[in-house]
Amino acid sequence: MLATLVTAVINGLRGELVRVEIDVAPGLPVCHIVGLPDAALSEARERVRSAIRNSGFDYPTSRITVNLAPADRRKRGAAYDLAIAVGILVASGQIRQGGGAWALLGELSLSGAVEMVPGVLPMVATLSRSGYTRIGVPAGNIAEAGLVAGVHAVGVAGLDDAARLVAGPRGRTASRAERRPQVEVSGPRAGRQPARDAGAGALTAPVAPVDLAEIRGQGHARWALEVALAGGHNLLLVGPPGAGKTLLARSIPGLLSPLTDEEAMDVTVIESVAGVLRDGGLRRDRPFRAPHHTSSYAALVGGGPNLSPGEATLAHHGVLFLDELAEFDRPALDALRQPLEEGFLTIARATGRVRYPARFQLVAAMNPCRCGYFNDPDQPCRCAAGDAERYVRRVSGPFLDRIDIRIEMARVPALELLGGPPPEDSAVVRARIAAARARSLARNDGHPNAALTGSAVVRLCALAPAVNSRLAELAASRKLSARGVHRLLRVARSIADLAGHAEAAEADVLAAAALREPIGSVGDLRAA
Amino acid sequence: MGGGEERRAWITLASADGAAEETLAVLIGQFGSAQEVLRRAADGRLAVWSKSTLNASGRHPLTRPVLAAIEAAARDPDALLWAIAHLGLWSLTPLDHAYPAGLRDLDPPPPVIHGLGDPEALVQRRAVAVVGTRRPTPAGRLLTTRICARLVECGAAVISGLAIGIDGTAHAATVERGGRTVGVIGAGHSRPGPRAHAALRDRIAGARGAVVSEHHPGVRASRGTYPRRNRVIAALGDAVIVVEAPLRSGALITARHALELGRPVFVAPGRVDDWSVAGSLALLRDSPAQPMVGLDELIADLGYFDSTDDDASAGSQIDGARRPALAMLGPAERQVAERLCAGPAGLDLLVADTGLPPSVVSGAVTLLLLRGWAQPMGPAYLPSGPLAE
Numbered sequence: 001m002l003a004t005l006v007t008a009v010i011n012g013l014r015g016e017l018v019r020v021e022i023d024v025a026p027g028l029p030v031c032h033i034v035g036l037p038d039a040a041l042s043e044a045r046e047r048v049r050s051a052i053r054n055s056g057f058d059y060p061t062s063r064i065t066v067n068l069a070p071a072d073r074r075k076r077g078a079a080y081d082l083a084i085a086v087g088i089l090v091a092s093g094q095i096r097q098g099g100g101a102w103a104l105l106g107e108l109s110l111s112g113a114v115e116m117v118p119g120v121l122p123m124v125a126t127l128s129r130s131g132y133t134r135i136g137v138p139a140g141n142i143a144e145a146g147l148v149a150g151v152h153a154v155g156v157a158g159l160d161d162a163a164r165l166v167a168g169p170r171g172r173t174a175s176r177a178e179r180r181p182q183v184e185v186s187g188p189r190a191g192r193q194p195a196r197d198a199g200a201g202a203l204t205a206p207v208a209p210v211d212l213a214e215i216r217g218q219g220h221a222r223w224a225l226e227v228a229l230a231g232g233h234n235l236l237l238v239g240p241p242g243a244g245k246t247l248l249a250r251s252i253p254g255l256l257s258p259l260t261d262e263e264a265m266d267v268t269v270i271e272s273v274a275g276v277l278r279d280g281g282l283r284r285d286r287p288f289r290a291p292h293h294t295s296s297y298a299a300l301v302g303g304g305p306n307l308s309p310g311e312a313t314l315a316h317h318g319v320l321f322l323d324e325l326a327e328f329d330r331p332a333l334d335a336l337r338q339p340l341e342e343g344f345l346t347i348a349r350a351t352g353r354v355r356y357p358a359r360f361q362l363v364a365a366m367n368p369c370r371c372g373y374f375n376d377p378d379q380p381c382r383c384a385a386g387d388a389e390r391y392v393r394r395v396s397g398p399f400l401d402r403i404d405i406r407i408e409m410a411r412v413p414a415l416e417l418l419g420g421p422p423p424e425d426s427a428v429v430r431a432r433i434a435a436a437r438a439r440s441l442a443r444n445d446g447h448p449n450a451a452l453t454g455s456a457v458v459r460l461c462a463l464a465p466a467v468n469s470r471l472a473e474l475a476a477s478r479k480l481s482a483r484g485v486h487r488l489l490r491v492a493r494s495i496a497d498l499a500g501h502a503e504a505a506e507a508d509v510l511a512a513a514a515l516r517e518p519i520g521s522v523g524d525l526r527a528a
Numbered sequence: 529m530g531g532g533e534e535r536r537a538w539i540t541l542a543s544a545d546g547a548a549e550e551t552l553a554v555l556i557g558q559f560g561s562a563q564e565v566l567r568r569a570a571d572g573r574l575a576v577w578s579k580s581t582l583n584a585s586g587r588h589p590l591t592r593p594v595l596a597a598i599e600a601a602a603r604d605p606d607a608l609l610w611a612i613a614h615l616g617l618w619s620l621t622p623l624d625h626a627y628p629a630g631l632r633d634l635d636p637p638p639p640v641i642h643g644l645g646d647p648e649a650l651v652q653r654r655a656v657a658v659v660g661t662r663r664p665t666p667a668g669r670l671l672t673t674r675i676c677a678r679l680v681e682c683g684a685a686v687i688s689g690l691a692i693g694i695d696g697t698a699h700a701a702t703v704e705r706g707g708r709t710v711g712v713i714g715a716g717h718s719r720p721g722p723r724a725h726a727a728l729r730d731r732i733a734g735a736r737g738a739v740v741s742e743h744h745p746g747v748r749a750s751r752g753t754y755p756r757r758n759r760v761i762a763a764l765g766d767a768v769i770v771v772e773a774p775l776r777s778g779a780l781i782t783a784r785h786a787l788e789l790g791r792p793v794f795v796a797p798g799r800v801d802d803w804s805v806a807g808s809l810a811l812l813r814d815s816p817a818q819p820m821v822g823l824d825e826l827i828a829d830l831g832y833f834d835s836t837d838d839d840a841s842a843g844s845q846i847d848g849a850r851r852p853a854l855a856m857l858g859p860a861e862r863q864v865a866e867r868l869c870a871g872p873a874g875l876d877l878l879v880a881d882t883g884l885p886p887s888v889v890s891g892a893v894t895l896l897l898l899r900g901w902a903q904p905m906g907p908a909y910l911p912s913g914p915l916a917e
Binding site: 412 | 666667722774803875876885889893894907908
């Protein structure tokens with residue numbers, strides 16, 4: 001007897017419809033899964049058999065053939081388990097499909113419990129677009145499934161719940177389940193899911209943001225950060241250990257505005273696919289990702305054997321913070337040039353080709369040399385001559401070129417750490433940034449200043465004639481390229497937005513010029 | 529046999545790999561002329577002589593590799609000379625009148641000096657070596673710049689080693705103010721010093737200065753070449769000024785050479801316990817080197833005072849140069865400039881010390897940079913132009 005159910009697969013960040021066809025026919029008791037399954041999927045037959053038995057059903061002693069259509073697409077993961085198991089129940093006549101067309105998503109444990117799977121949100125969205133609005137999802141994923149409008153999603157905790165859905169109120173045929181109490185399966189099931197949830201939470205829990213009130217000194221660096229966040233400019237902080245680069249960066253989450261509805265949906269979809277969605281609801285706070293400098297290429301840009309999004313994509317609509325920039329793998333850094341320029345990443349592998357959105361704001365920090373004390377007034381640099389230059393050169397020029405604001409930080413004198421008036425706190429600065437950002441978004445058709453290029457810069461960052469001559473002087477003395485002039489204009493625009501100026505004034509242009517210093521260069525070269 | 533032939537033979541012999549000037553002095557003393565040495569090397573008599581002779585320390589005068597190098601040079605002198613001509617270098621030997629007199633104080637003097645730029649730079653009436661660490665502090669760079677500016681005013685050439693750090697700052701500051709400067713490199717001209725200084729080298733040569741080496745162009749820098757280079761720096765100057773020298777700095781070797789040659793050595797002192805001047809202070813304690821207590825005192829000690837006119841009140845002169853400059857600035861710029869005159873400072877420190885908003889400080893610094901009244905040095909800014917005088 002033949003049964004057909006509908007489920008979905010993740011490709012990139014989109015869900016794709018998959019039909020599961022199950023044929024149970026007389027013959028030797030074997031189970032074949034066809035349709036390009038991967039290892040996790042091939043193991044489904046073991047999980048499905050145990051889950052069916054432990055849920056009080058009978059595993060048919062017949063020849064079972066499972067086909068996943070379309071057959072030419074490679075299938076990954078364990079989200080098909082539930083559909084296969086229910087399909088076997090239908091095909092072996094243990095239940096009837098009396099409840100209408102249900103799509104099913106979920107992984108089975110041997111006990112018959114339904115486990116959470118990544119990517120439920122985009123899969124549900126795809127199913128809904130294809131007309132399957134009644135969907136059974138793992139109970140732990142119900143919150144994200146509910147984010148899709150017009151869907152009737154039901155959380156299923158176990159295989160028997162799913163069977164009941166598909167069978168409808170009177171569709172269930174008599175099975176041994178009627179006779180056998182289900183206590184054994186419901187007990188462990190209740191305990192399992194929170195445990196998994198808690199584990200994921202510990203790994204992805206955000207570090208509590210540092211409040212700016214805790215950062216003393218660094219007046220210039222604080223202001224540079226404010227300008228960067230107001231205009232969405234990429235920011236590089238260079239300085240010795242202990243200058244406060246990381247501390248400053250850790251204050252960023254507390255300065256970001258919440259996501260808009262549209263952005264929130266994008267971010268939630270990405271987190272759903274990556275399996276890091278914390279409580280399942282809509283993600284409202286802007287992402288702040290801080291991968292360690294030992295992160296692999298795949299972890300940073302995405303990919304890997306199972307093609308999952310990387311940190312660059314997880315930082316979409318948010319901030320990607322790369323501490324110790326020069327210590328990162330060079331190929332991985334250079335791979336970030338595409339998203340820095342275009343806002344997405346294309347990953348091509350033998351198993352497929354996907355495109356991940358990655359429109360993030362980059363904040364990076366690095367030491368001026370390997371030991372960190374190059375040009376430090378109080379501490380000798382222990383690097384050999386020329387090493388400092390080599391160290392800075394580990395970050396490629398084209399990469400540095402994408403960074404609008406680059407500043408050097410020095411260590412704060414101890415005296416300043418103790419005395420002085422308390423600095424502004426994050427709430428005050430956040431309000432200022434939000435106001436500036438709103439001004440720029442309104443003027444630029446919803447783009448931050450950093451995203452302006454070519455003619456848009458010239459049009460939206462126009463200067464008064466007197467200011468233009470000052471800009472020309474700056475461009476000549478610093479030998480700025482056209483790109484360099486545009487960069488200066490964009491940053492000046494953000495400074496003006498912060499100050500509430502309708503047009504960038506001379507002071508804004510001059511101030512902008514101080515926000516891009518040649519980094520780590522050898523001093524006497526600059527004098528030369 | 530004209531002097532030209534002997535000169536060529538001299539350069540050829542000096543270019544042989546490993547043949548130090550002491551060796552050359554022995555050979556030329558033994559055989560009378562460089563040409564004779566080469567002739568004997570070519571027909572094998574030199575080898576016979578070396579193997580049959582023992583010097584005072586009981587060794588043969590020529591080691592096997594040096595002998596082989598001299599014989600190779602004798603067989604094909606044109607290859608060595610062509611390499612020199614190919615780079616457009618001029619060469620000076622002690623046979624030449626233009627050979628710097630200071631170098632003749634060395635015993636023995638370098639048999640040949642290859643140079644780029646203007647050979648006149650080597651024979652200036654006044655020349656002072658300014659040396660220091662490869663890892664200077666911003667304050668050290670500022671002091672170097674000020675010293676060189678004063679030396680240029682006095683018409684003195686500045687000699688240094690074209691290394692990163694104080695050396696590079698000294699050369700750059702001198703060129704910037706239109707002075708002549710001589711960079712002595714510790715390797716051949718095909719393998720000159722730090723790559724980072726390629727542009728500086730050209731600027732020195734283009735500004736009536738010179739870059740010189742006692743090595744054949746193909747010689748790589750090795751353990752011994754830098755200390756040897758330092759004795760040339762010491763010999764070319766009337767005096768040596770040590771700006772910042774941590775312990776074991778190469779600048780200390782230059783200072784010792786200068787003291788052995790009877791040249792005065794001036795050391796810029798610093799704070800006790802400061803790593804960046806630990807070597808300088810040790811030098812002051814252990815040698816007849818003199819402390820440099822001020823720019824005017826330095827010029828007076830060097831005996832260079834005649835060309836600076838109004839030298840009576842040095843302190844007020846410095847302030848006098850700054851005051852009208854400061855008066856030309858707007859209030860914010862002036863506040864920042866005054867702070868910079870008190871010592872190098874980064875932007876964060878400027879914000880903290882002036883109490884001005886960061887955007888105003890940034891704008892003011894940009895303006896000072898544009899005017900050339902400040903210059904960046906790592907994370908800090910230094911006064912420059914009229915503010916640094």
